[in-house]
Amino acid sequence: MEYLTISFYKYTAIQNPQVVEHALRHHCIANSISGRILLGSEGINGAVSGKKEDVQQLKAELLSIPLFSDLTFREQEVTSSTYHKLVIRIRDEIVRFGSPVDLTKRGKYVSPQELKQWYDKKEEFIIVDARNRYEFDVGRFKNAIPMDIQNFREFPQEAETLKQYQNKKIVLYCTGGIRCEKATAYLTQQGFPNVYHVQGGIINYVNELPNTYWEGGLFVFDDRLVLDLGEPLTNCQHCEEKNSQYINCHNLDCDKLFICCDDCQKTMKKTCSQKCFEAPQQREEKKRYETIGIIENYYPKAKTALINVKKPLCRNTTITIAGKTTPPFNQEINQIRNNRNEDTDSASAGEIITISVNQKVRRHDKIMLSY
Numbered sequence: 001m002e003y004l005t006i007s008f009y010k011y012t013a014i015q016n017p018q019v020v021e022h023a024l025r026h027h028c029i030a031n032s033i034s035g036r037i038l039l040g041s042e043g044i045n046g047a048v049s050g051k052k053e054d055v056q057q058l059k060a061e062l063l064s065i066p067l068f069s070d071l072t073f074r075e076q077e078v079t080s081s082t083y084h085k086l087v088i089r090i091r092d093e094i095v096r097f098g099s100p101v102d103l104t105k106r107g108k109y110v111s112p113q114e115l116k117q118w119y120d121k122k123e124e125f126i127i128v129d130a131r132n133r134y135e136f137d138v139g140r141f142k143n144a145i146p147m148d149i150q151n152f153r154e155f156p157q158e159a160e161t162l163k164q165y166q167n168k169k170i171v172l173y174c175t176g177g178i179r180c181e182k183a184t185a186y187l188t189q190q191g192f193p194n195v196y197h198v199q200g201g202i203i204n205y206v207n208e209l210p211n212t213y214w215e216g217g218l219f220v221f222d223d224r225l226v227l228d229l230g231e232p233l234t235n236c237q238h239c240e241e242k243n244s245q246y247i248n249c250h251n252l253d254c255d256k257l258f259i260c261c262d263d264c265q266k267t268m269k270k271t272c273s274q275k276c277f278e279a280p281q282q283r284e285e286k287k288r289y290e291t292i293g294i295i296e297n298y299y300p301k302a303k304t305a306l307i308n309v310k311k312p313l314c315r316n317t318t319i320t321i322a323g324k325t326t327p328p329f330n331q332e333i334n335q336i337r338n339n340r341n342e343d344t345d346s347a348s349a350g351e352i353i354t355i356s357v358n359q360k361v362r363r364h365d366k367i368m369l370s371y
């Protein structure tokens with residue numbers, strides 16, 4: 001597999017998140033890395049995907065920043081990038097919890113090997129899934145207790161239900177470990193004396209000890225949604241076949257997250273019910289863009305753009321033009337002129353052509369086709 005998806009986090013005070021943001025954005029764009037990185041005075045939380053060598057370079061870049069020199073990465077080999085865009089944001093909280101917590105009170109780590117031993121030896125412990133209920137539903141550790149939450153911010157309130165286990169050994173886990181840092185600190189502050197969390201989360205555990213005590217799929221917050229790690233625990237809502245694929249109902253007024261197999265996605269047009277199937281407001285499939293040319297120059301008087309063609313292009317198609325300071329707009333191509341100033345119906349890769357444009361464009365703007 002040529003691609004790598006990695007996740008990483010560290011709670012640490014970043015004095016100038018803008019500086020880090022700028023450096024990382026520059027690096028990610030230059031290396032075609034997509035994903036999501038949150039930065040703030042609280043630390044860094046990221047999950048990104050790209051070609052293996054590019055991701056390795058990003059790791060090196062991160063480790064070269066003194067603040068992140070001890071960063072650890074959870075890695076998964078994948079066949080293609082698992083994110084379709086890059087989002088880097090500065091936020092007060094790198095994981096939204098709502099209630100302030102003292103992170104020095106976080107629980108003790110339990111390594112995957114130790115956790116497996118506890119299971120093997122049937123030690124007495126309570127294992128709690130700190131994630132959202134829909135994540136629990138598709139996969140969880142053996143005997144895990146769910147938290148009935150839709151959002152991590154509801155954790156403090158829902159933690160009341162754990163009071164019955166207060167003095168037992170409690171193990172929390174989440175996808176990569178970041179949520180448990182806050183969740184275990186919160187429980188300790190609430191008077192739970194014996195709280196653990198799985199080091200590196202589920203991803204670390206299933207990488208090291210596949211096919212042991214993890215059951216079902218793993219929900220991930222990228223384009224894959226659910227990784228099939230074992231037999232599905234859930235069923236397609238329509239045909240009831242074993243399946244663990246989540247989709248959001250395409251009726252915009254519903255938008256419910258539900259399990260649906262490939263076949264039923266087609267027949268039901270990605271909706272959760274007959275009522276939603278017939279509803280007027282349906283989600284459009286996400287448009288994907290392919291760059292087919294780059295603007296080399298713009299002649300304002302003639303309203304003409306000079307284009308370096310990267311992929312074949314024909315007359316009478318509608319393209320999208322966008323760039324750093326050019327907001328995206330659609331443009332119908334009525335006329336193509338080649339470099340001998342002759343009209344032509346099409347142009348192939350490598351040709352330099354001109355077309356008329358209705359709006360101002362700029363050098364380096366992209367010519368894109370949506371599909």
Ligand SMILES: [Zn+2]
Nearest residue numbers: 236239261264
């Ligand atoms: Zn089905």
Ligand SMILES: [Zn+2]
Nearest residue numbers: 249254272276
């Ligand atoms: Zn629906």
